[in-house]
Amino acid sequence: MLRAEGISLHLPGRSLVRALDLELRPGERWALLGMNGAGKSTLLQVLAGLRAPEEGAVALNGTPLGEQPRKMIARRLGVLLQEEPREYWGSVYDYVMLGRYPHARNLFGPTAADREIALAALAALDLASLAARAYRSLSGGERQRARIAALIAQEPDALLLDEPLQHLDLAHQVALFEELVAHSTRRGALVVVVLHDLLFATRYCDRALLLYGDGRHLHGPVREICTPERLGQLYRFPLQAHDLAGERVLLPSRAPRVPRV
Amino acid sequence: MRRWLHPLLFVSIAAACVALGLVVGSVQLGLEELLSVLRGRDSLAADIVWRLRAPRVAAAFCAGGLLATAGAFMQALLRNPLADPYLFGVSGGAALGALVAIALGLGTLWSAVFGFGGAATVALVVAALAFRAGDWNPYRLLLSGVVVAAGLNASISLLLILAPGAAVKGMLFWLMGDFSHSRTPVAEALLLAALALFGIARGQAINVLGLGRMKAASLGVEVTRLESLLYVCAAGATTAAVLLGGAIGFIGLIVPHLCRLLGVHDYRALVPMSALLGGSLLVLADTAARSLWAPIQLPAGILTALIGVPVLLLLISARPDAAR
Numbered sequence: 001m002l003r004a005e006g007i008s009l010h011l012p013g014r015s016l017v018r019a020l021d022l023e024l025r026p027g028e029r030w031a032l033l034g035m036n037g038a039g040k041s042t043l044l045q046v047l048a049g050l051r052a053p054e055e056g057a058v059a060l061n062g063t064p065l066g067e068q069p070r071k072m073i074a075r076r077l078g079v080l081l082q083e084e085p086r087e088y089w090g091s092v093y094d095y096v097m098l099g100r101y102p103h104a105r106n107l108f109g110p111t112a113a114d115r116e117i118a119l120a121a122l123a124a125l126d127l128a129s130l131a132a133r134a135y136r137s138l139s140g141g142e143r144q145r146a147r148i149a150a151l152i153a154q155e156p157d158a159l160l161l162d163e164p165l166q167h168l169d170l171a172h173q174v175a176l177f178e179e180l181v182a183h184s185t186r187r188g189a190l191v192v193v194v195l196h197d198l199l200f201a202t203r204y205c206d207r208a209l210l211l212y213g214d215g216r217h218l219h220g221p222v223r224e225i226c227t228p229e230r231l232g233q234l235y236r237f238p239l240q241a242h243d244l245a246g247e248r249v250l251l252p253s254r255a256p257r258v259p260r261v
Numbered sequence: 262m263r264r265w266l267h268p269l270l271f272v273s274i275a276a277a278c279v280a281l282g283l284v285v286g287s288v289q290l291g292l293e294e295l296l297s298v299l300r301g302r303d304s305l306a307a308d309i310v311w312r313l314r315a316p317r318v319a320a321a322f323c324a325g326g327l328l329a330t331a332g333a334f335m336q337a338l339l340r341n342p343l344a345d346p347y348l349f350g351v352s353g354g355a356a357l358g359a360l361v362a363i364a365l366g367l368g369t370l371w372s373a374v375f376g377f378g379g380a381a382t383v384a385l386v387v388a389a390l391a392f393r394a395g396d397w398n399p400y401r402l403l404l405s406g407v408v409v410a411a412g413l414n415a416s417i418s419l420l421l422i423l424a425p426g427a428a429v430k431g432m433l434f435w436l437m438g439d440f441s442h443s444r445t446p447v448a449e450a451l452l453l454a455a456l457a458l459f460g461i462a463r464g465q466a467i468n469v470l471g472l473g474r475m476k477a478a479s480l481g482v483e484v485t486r487l488e489s490l491l492y493v494c495a496a497g498a499t500t501a502a503v504l505l506g507g508a509i510g511f512i513g514l515i516v517p518h519l520c521r522l523l524g525v526h527d528y529r530a531l532v533p534m535s536a537l538l539g540g541s542l543l544v545l546a547d548t549a550a551r552s553l554w555a556p557i558q559l560p561a562g563i564l565t566a567l568i569g570v571p572v573l574l575l576l577i578s579a580r581p582d583a584a585r
Contacts, residue, residue: 050475074481081479085472089526101469102481154480 001026001190002047002077002158007056009039009046017043018215020056026157026188029180031201031208031222035235038213040194041082044160047192048079060158074102078156082163082194084147088135092146095135096121099153121153124179126172140167148176152183158190159183165197173197177204198239198250202226210234226250267525271537275322278541282318282548283310287555319450320443320505321547321561322540325512326453327502329539330460332513333520333532334495337467338488339399346499346513349406353413354383355503356435360420363428376435376504383409384496397488437560438509440547449501453536456494460532463487467528509562512539515569522576542569 002024009016016039024030024047032040045051047058049065058065060077078099088095099121100114110118122128125145130138135146144167151159159180165173177200183189195201201208201222208226209219212234218225228239228250238253284290290298290306298307331346338344347353358379362372387409391402417436421429433439460467466487470477474484502509516539517531525534546564553559 045475048479050478069481070478070483071481074479079476079479081473081476084476088471089521098469098472098480101465104465 001061003059003062004047005056005059007043007046007053007058009042010054015215016213017211017217020217022047022209022219024158024190024192026190027184028190028207029184029205030190030192031205031226032192032194032211033196033198033201033208033226033231033234034211035213038211040211041162043211044079044162044192044194045081048077048160049073050079071102074154074156076156077158077160078151078154080147080151080159080161080164082166086136086143090135091131092127092133092135092138092149093118093122093131095146096127096131096149096153099150102154117155118149118153121149124152125149126175141169141172144168145172145176152179156189157187158192160192162194163196164193165195165200173200180204198226198231202248202250267523267530267534270523271534271541275537275541278544278548279318279322282321282544283314285548285552286314287552316445317440317443317547317551318544320446321440321543323446323449323453324438324440324502324506324509325516325543325546326536326540327449327456327498327505328509328513328543329516329535330453330456330532331495331498331502332515332539333460333517333528333535334491334498335513336517337470337528338397338491338495339403340471340473341399341403342518343514344403346495346502347508347510348403348410349387349496350383350410350413351380351496351499352503352508353410353417354379354381355500356508357413357416357420358382359435360417360424360432363431364420364424366428372431372435373504377500380496380500380503383413384492384500388492388496392489396485397492433560435503435507438507438562438565439558439560440506441551441558443505446505449505452498452501453540456498457533457536459490459494460536461529463490464527464529464532467491506543506561509543509565511562511565511569512543515573516542519569519573519576522573 004020004022007020008018032044034040042051046053049058052066060068060073065073096118097110097114100110100118103114104110119128122131125148127142127145127149130142135143138146148164151161164176168176180191180193181204184191193205205222207219208222209217210225210230211217218230228241231250232239239250240253242249242251280292280295284292284295286309288309290309294306295310298304298310328346332344335344335346335348336342355376356379359372359376362375387402387406390405391398393401421432424432466482469480469482470484470487478484499513517535519538520531520534525531543561543565546568547561549568550559550561550564
């Protein structure tokens, strides 16, 4: 569905990612892991066609992103950015309705189907009771859920999310990932998530991409990639695997160690 | 029902202001006389309305509407609520061009041509400064616009000091705004209608642009194209308004905010409502300007602020959350 070939990302004087080839297929759930500043968000923006890589190209369903009209891309691929606006003049419902923009066909506003889809997205993010509230009056976590609801309302086949867990409480963190899993299994959607919480990577994702921030990268099935050794190298911090009620979880060691810069 | 509340309100305000502009003046007409004139009766009143007042009211309405829509476009383009159509020095360019024509002793037609040339040059120069590597840079746009405008203002002051006394009076028209010699604004009315339609058609894209360039692009907005369109529309509307009635201040900045304070935020409504309210406000200001101290005619630009400031302050204080 989404194919990246020979992607290289540079910062002035530094290489973030070198010669990355990726094949992202429908139904897969990818965790994008790495330290702060390793290029995770930049790569996500490149995969979404919002930023041109220094080298390489990304194709969506066989056509390079640069050669497709934005509206056609937006009907199939949606992004939750790390930073989305805090200020918006309308209600939560109005905000979620903006997710229907790529599907708008006429001048006369949304159709009944658009409204239904937006309401379903609100319900999926547990926002039904807040639909009429002013977007800017929401708390940080509620606002984050409204942004995700707008992405769900966009109905993309590929969902790219940059740190979707930020500001969410425990219950809504789990509910979000259950929703994402449902999207990938029921509709065959591709899900790519930038994450810092390894539990959500190992429990809900089936593939992982590690960015080391120095040009190196590694990807493959989660159970092969997400080992204490590999992630310890990635984060430059010791990790241990624990068996908890049959689930293998990775926890940071107790011994605090300041990461080398 | 609520959908029609705002259009109805704004159309009524516009109709009331236009009617007021047609009846008030050195010869006061009653509403009945106005109605009989509108029904096509030939009389002295008809002459006054159609020959003298209607062109002036139409000119003021078009200029006000154009400035207000330009202000709405500028605020969307820069995503800055303090943006104003004169920010880029388009009005300064028009004024400087016209002033040069006046200083050279050329006729009114030439001062309009020079004014247009000045405005177009400034719009192109600022765009060239802000448009780099195939993309708009809002920060560079704002900064180069402000700098260019400051340079133009200094040049205008210099020209005013050096110009012969007789020419200065004609020059003031361009600087303060005046409708006493306006023609019937046919092209301007068409432009205003086209811009209002553009606002309705592309309003949702402009709303999405308010989420930031990257989010807007991810939702399918061709950001660079939309921003270029907004720039061209704002510069074109400002130029047309300044050539029609001079550099009238205040309308472009304040009218979109008045609309927002009245509950209109959605650009699909904000653009046409700004056109109506901007036109209404300027007709009101011009009517007051020519009748308050008659036979002295004040520049309409002074009255826009005198009427607009208290109205806006009243609305701000009535809604404590509005300033946020």
